[in-house]
Amino acid sequence: MSEHVEPPTRRDFLFGAIYAAGAGGVLASLLPLADTLAPAADTLALASIEVDLAPILEGQAITVLWRGKAVFVRHRTPAEIAAARETDLAKLRDPQTDADRVLRPEWLVAVGVCTHLGCVPLGQRSGQPRGDHGGWFCPCHGAHYDTSGRVRKGPAPANLAVPPYVFLDDTRIRIG
Amino acid sequence: MTAPLSSPATRLGKLVAAAADRLPLSTQIRRGVVDHPLPNSLERWGKLVGSLAAFLLVVMIATGVILAMHYTPHVDHAFDSVERIMRDVGSGWLVRYLHKNGASLFFAVAYIHVFRCLYLRSYRPPRERMWRLGVILLLLMTATAFMGYVLPWGQMSLWGATVITSAFSAVPVVGERIVAFLWGGYAIGTPTLNRFFVLHFLLPFAIFGVTVAYLGRRRLTKDLFALGIFLVAACVLVFWFPDHLGHPDNYVPADPAVTPPHLMPEWYFLPLYAVLRAIPDKLMGVVAMVGALLVLFAVPRLDRSPEHGGRPRPWFAVAFWLFALDCILLGYIGAKPAEGVWMVAARLATAYYFLHFLVVLPLLTHREPDARGRLPGLAATGLKALTALAAVLAVASPFGGETLREHDWSWRGPFGGYDAAQLRRGHQVYSQSCAACHGMKRVRFRELAALGYGDEEIAAFAAARFVTDGPDDEGEMFERPGLPSDAFPSPFPNDRAAMAANSGAKPPDLSLLAKASVGGADYVVAVLTGYGEPPPATEIPPGTYYNTAFPGHAIAMAPQIFDGAFEFADGAPNDAAAIARDVAAFLQWASEPELEARRAMGLRVAAFLLALLAAMYALKRRDRAVAMPKRRVKT
Numbered sequence: 153m154s155e156h157v158e159p160p161t162r163r164d165f166l167f168g169a170i171y172a173a174g175a176g177g178v179l180a181s182l183l184p185l186a187d188t189l190a191p192a193a194d195t196l197a198l199a200s201i202e203v204d205l206a207p208i209l210e211g212q213a214i215t216v217l218w219r220g221k222a223v224f225v226r227h228r229t230p231a232e233i234a235a236a237r238e239t240d241l242a243k244l245r246d247p248q249t250d251a252d253r254v255l256r257p258e259w260l261v262a263v264g265v266c267t268h269l270g271c272v273p274l275g276q277r278s279g280q281p282r283g284d285h286g287g288w289f290c291p292c293h294g295a296h297y298d299t300s301g302r303v304r305k306g307p308a309p310a311n312l313a314v315p316p317y318v319f320l321d322d323t324r325i326r327i328g
Numbered sequence: 329m330t331a332p333l334s335s336p337a338t339r340l341g342k343l344v345a346a347a348a349d350r351l352p353l354s355t356q357i358r359r360g361v362v363d364h365p366l367p368n369s370l371e372r373w374g375k376l377v378g379s380l381a382a383f384l385l386v387v388m389i390a391t392g393v394i395l396a397m398h399y400t401p402h403v404d405h406a407f408d409s410v411e412r413i414m415r416d417v418g419s420g421w422l423v424r425y426l427h428k429n430g431a432s433l434f435f436a437v438a439y440i441h442v443f444r445c446l447y448l449r450s451y452r453p454p455r456e457r458m459w460r461l462g463v464i465l466l467l468l469m470t471a472t473a474f475m476g477y478v479l480p481w482g483q484m485s486l487w488g489a490t491v492i493t494s495a496f497s498a499v500p501v502v503g504e505r506i507v508a509f510l511w512g513g514y515a516i517g518t519p520t521l522n523r524f525f526v527l528h529f530l531l532p533f534a535i536f537g538v539t540v541a542y543l544g545r546r547r548l549t550k551d552l553f554a555l556g557i558f559l560v561a562a563c564v565l566v567f568w569f570p571d572h573l574g575h576p577d578n579y580v581p582a583d584p585a586v587t588p589p590h591l592m593p594e595w596y597f598l599p600l601y602a603v604l605r606a607i608p609d610k611l612m613g614v615v616a617m618v619g620a621l622l623v624l625f626a627v628p629r630l631d632r633s634p635e636h637g638g639r640p641r642p643w644f645a646v647a648f649w650l651f652a653l654d655c656i657l658l659g660y661i662g663a664k665p666a667e668g669v670w671m672v673a674a675r676l677a678t679a680y681y682f683l684h685f686l687v688v689l690p691l692l693t694h695r696e697p698d699a700r701g702r703l704p705g706l707a708a709t710g711l712k713a714l715t716a717l718a719a720v721l722a723v724a725s726p727f728g729g730e731t732l733r734e735h736d737w738s739w740r741g742p743f744g745g746y747d748a749a750q751l752r753r754g755h756q757v758y759s760q761s762c763a764a765c766h767g768m769k770r771v772r773f774r775e776l777a778a779l780g781y782g783d784e785e786i787a788a789f790a791a792a793r794f795v796t797d798g799p800d801d802e803g804e805m806f807e808r809p810g811l812p813s814d815a816f817p818s819p820f821p822n823d824r825a826a827m828a829a830n831s832g833a834k835p836p837d838l839s840l841l842a843k844a845s846v847g848g849a850d851y852v853v854a855v856l857t858g859y860g861e862p863p864p865a866t867e868i869p870p871g872t873y874y875n876t877a878f879p880g881h882a883i884a885m886a887p888q889i890f891d892g893a894f895e896f897a898d899g900a901p902n903d904a905a906a907i908a909r910d911v912a913a914f915l916q917w918a919s920e921p922e923l924e925a926r927r928a929m930g931l932r933v934a935a936f937l938l939a940l941l942a943a944m945y946a947l948k949r950r951d952r953a954v955a956m957p958k959r960r961v962k963t
Contacts, residue, residue: 186509189509189512189523190508190509190512191509191511191512191513191514191519192512192513192519195512195513195514195517195519215585217584217585219513219514219515220513220514220515220516220517220584221514221515221584222584222585264585268494268610269490269492269494269495269610270490270491270493270494270497271490271491271587272584272585272586272587273587274587274589277869278869279867279868279869279872279880279882280880290587291587291589291590291591291665291666292487292491292587292591292666293604293605293613293666294605294666294667294671307605307608307609307610307613308610309498309609309610309611
C-alpha cells in the first residue's frame with residue numbers, strides 16, 4: 153500500500169465520539185422497551201395460596217396451581233420417606249438430603265415442573281408411571297424423580313424445585 | 329406470467345431492482361444468479377420452487393390477516409376464538425384450514441428446496457451468500473411457525489411452547505431469567521400468548537423482505553402445469569385431510585396442570601425434536617438442536633471441492649441420499665416415545681446427521697474416490713428408492729396408539745356425508761344419557777337443524793334444558809328454559825363442581841371429543857363398548873372401571889350403553905354396538921359440523937382446478953413444440 157493515509161484529525165475524533173454517544177443513547181432507550189417484556193408488577197406480586205392437607209390420605213398426592221405452575225403436594229408413606237432418607241448422596245446428580253427438601257417428613261411439596269424442559273411429570277395419580285425410583289416420571293423426555301423429587305435418571309439437570317411454604321397449622325400450608 | 333411493459337408490476341420490478349442495487353448483497357446475488365446461470369432444466373425447477381414459495385407466502389399473509397381479525401390472544405379466549413372461527417365465522421373453517429395446512433406446504437416447499445440445493449451444491453461460490461440468506465429465511469420461518477402453532481392454545485400448543493422456551497433455561501447462570509423474560513411471567517400465560525401473536529404477525533413481513541432479496545430479479549415460473557399439480561394436491565389436503573398433519577390433542581384446550589403423554593411438534597419440526605431428545609443432557613440437547621440448524625450456515629466452508637465440470641460424483645450421491653434418509657428417519661423417531669429402542673435409534677441418527685456435515689462432506693471434498701464401477705451408482709439408486717419409500721411411510725403413518733376397529737362410517741370416502749337419521753338417533757342417546765354429565769358448550773341447539781329437525785322441535789329440545797342466566801334486576805342469577813341460541817349446557821356450574829360430583833374426574837365437554845381423540849369416532853365406539861373384567865394382575869384404582877380403549881385402561885365413567893337401552897322411533901337396531909355407533913356419529917358431527925360443506929366446496933374447487941390443469945397441459949405442449957426447434961439452433 154503506497155497510498156498516503158491521513159492521520160486522524162480532531163474532526164474525526166469528534167465524529168467518533170458523537171457516533172459512540174449516539175449508539176449509547178439508542179441502546180439506553182431500548183432498555184425500557186425490553187423492560188416491558190419482563191414479568192409485570194402484578195405478575196410478580198401473584199398472591200400466595202393456602203392448601204388444606206386434611207383430605208390427602210397417606211400415599212396420595214394432589215396438584216395445585218401456584219403462579220400458573222403445577223405444585224405437587226404428596227403425603228408420603230413411611231416406606232417412601234425411608235427410601236428418600238437412605239439414598240446415597242454420591243449417586244445423585246443434584247445432591248441434596250431429603251431433610252433439606254421437606255419441612256415435615258410426611259409432606260413433600262415440590263414444583264411439579266420437570267427441570268428439563270418444563271413438562272408436568274406423571275405419578276400424581278395411582279395408575280400413572282412413577283419411574284424407577286417411585287417418585288415421578290416425565291413422559292416428554294424420560295426423566296425419573298425419586299420420592300424426594302430428586303432427579304435420578306434422564307436429561308433433567310436438577311431436582312424438582314421446592315417452593316417457599318410454611319405450615320399454618322398441622323393440616324394447612326401456605327405456598328408463596 | 330411476464331407483465332406487459334410499464335404496468336405497475338414492471339414499475340415494482342424496477343423499484344425492487346433499484347433497491348437491490350443499493351443493497352450490499354446485490355452484487356453477490358447478481359453474480360450468483362445472472363452471471364452463473366444454472367442449467368436450463370434446473371433453473372426452471374428453481375423458478376418453480378420460488379414461485380410456489382412466493383404464492384404460499386401471499387396465501388399465508390392474506391389468510392393470516394383475516395384470522396387475526398377474529399382471534400383473541402388471551403389464555404381464557406384463544407381456544408374459543410379459534411373454534412368460533414371454525415364454526416360461526418362465515419367460511420372461517422376454510423381460512424383457518426388454508427392457513428394451518430399452508431404452513432405445512434410452505435415447509436414442504438422449503439425443505440425440497442434445501443435438499444435440492446444440497447444435492448446440486450448450490451452453496452458453492454459465488455452463491456454462498458445466497459445460501460446463507462436462504463438459511464436465514466429458514467430460521468425466520470421456523471420462529472414464525474413455532475409461534476403460530478402456540479396461538480390456537482390447545483394442549484400441544486401450550487406444551488410445545490413450554491418445552492421450546494424452557495430450552496433457554498439451559499443457558500448457564502442467566503437461563504431462568506431469560507425464560508421469565510420470554511414468558512413475561514412465571515409460566516406461559518396471556519403475556520406470552522400476546523407477544524407471540526404480535527411477533528407471528530410481524531415476522532412474515534421480515535420473511536417477505538428477505539424473500540424479495542433472495543429471489544432477486546428471478547422471474548416467476550412459466551410452468552403453469554406444475555403449479556396446477558401443486559394446487560390440486562393442496563386442494564386435496566385442505567378439503568379432505570385438513571387435520572391429518574396435526575395431532576388431535578391440539579383440539580383439547582390447554583391445561584397447565586397436565587402434559588399430554590405423547591408430546592410432539594408439527595411434522596416439520598420432528599427431526600429437530602428427535603435431535604433434542606436424543607441427547608441425555610439438557611444443555612447439550614439444546615445445543616445439538618440449534619446446531620442442527622446452524623450447521624447449514626457452515627456448509628459452504630465444509631464442502632470446498634472445486635467445480636467438477638459436470639463429471640458424475642456417484643459417492644457424493646450415495647452420501648446425499650444417506651443423509652436424506654437419515655433426516656426422514658429422524659422425523660419418524662421424533663414422533664415416537666422417548667424410550668427404549670427409539671432412543672438408541674435417535675442417537676444413531678443424530679450422530680449421522682452431524683457426521684454427514686462435519687466428516688463426510690469435507691472428506692468427499694478432498695477426493696471423490698474414483699468410481700467408474702457400477703457399485704456407487706446402484707447404491708445411490710437404491711438409497712433414493714429407500715428414501716422415497718421412507719417418506720411415503722412416514723407421511724402415511726398414524727399417531728400410534730393401539731389399533732382400533734374401524735367402522736364403516738357414512739362419511740368415509742371422498743364423497744361421504746353424514747347420515748341424518750343416524751345423527752338424530754345419536755342426539756337422542758346424548759340427550760337421554762350423556763347429557764346427564766357432559767355438556768357441549770360449542771354446539772348450539774339451533775345447529776340441530778342440520779339433523780333435519782324443524783324449528784319447533786329444536787325450540788322444544790332447548791326448552792327441555794335449563795340454563796343459568798343473569799344477573800337479573802336484583803343482581804341474582806336465575807335459571808330459565810333454554811333457547812335455540814343456547815349451547816348444550818353442562819349440568820355442573822363449573823369444573824370444580826363437576827370434579828367433586830365425579831370422584832375427581834371431570835366429565836369432558838363433548839363438543840370436540842371425536843376430533844380430539846386419536847381414532848376419532850372409532851375411538852368413541854371403542855370406549856363405549858370397551859368395558860370388561862381387568863386381566864389378572866392388573867390393578868384398577870377404586871372408583872374406576874376397566875376399559876380396553878381408554879388410555880391407562882382405568883376410566884371413571886361407568887358403562888352407559890347396553891343392548892336395548894334406548895328405543896329409536898325409526899326402528900333402527902338398538903343393540904349396544906349400534907347405539908355406540910349412533911352416538912359416536914353424533915359426536916363426530918358435533919366436532920366437525922362443516923364436513924359436508926367442506927367436501928362440497930372441495931369438489932367444486934377440484935373440478936375447477938382439473939379443468940384449469942387440462943388447459944395448462946395443452947399450453948405446455950404447445951410451448952414445448954414452439955421452443956424445441958429454437959433450442960436446437962441455440963446450442
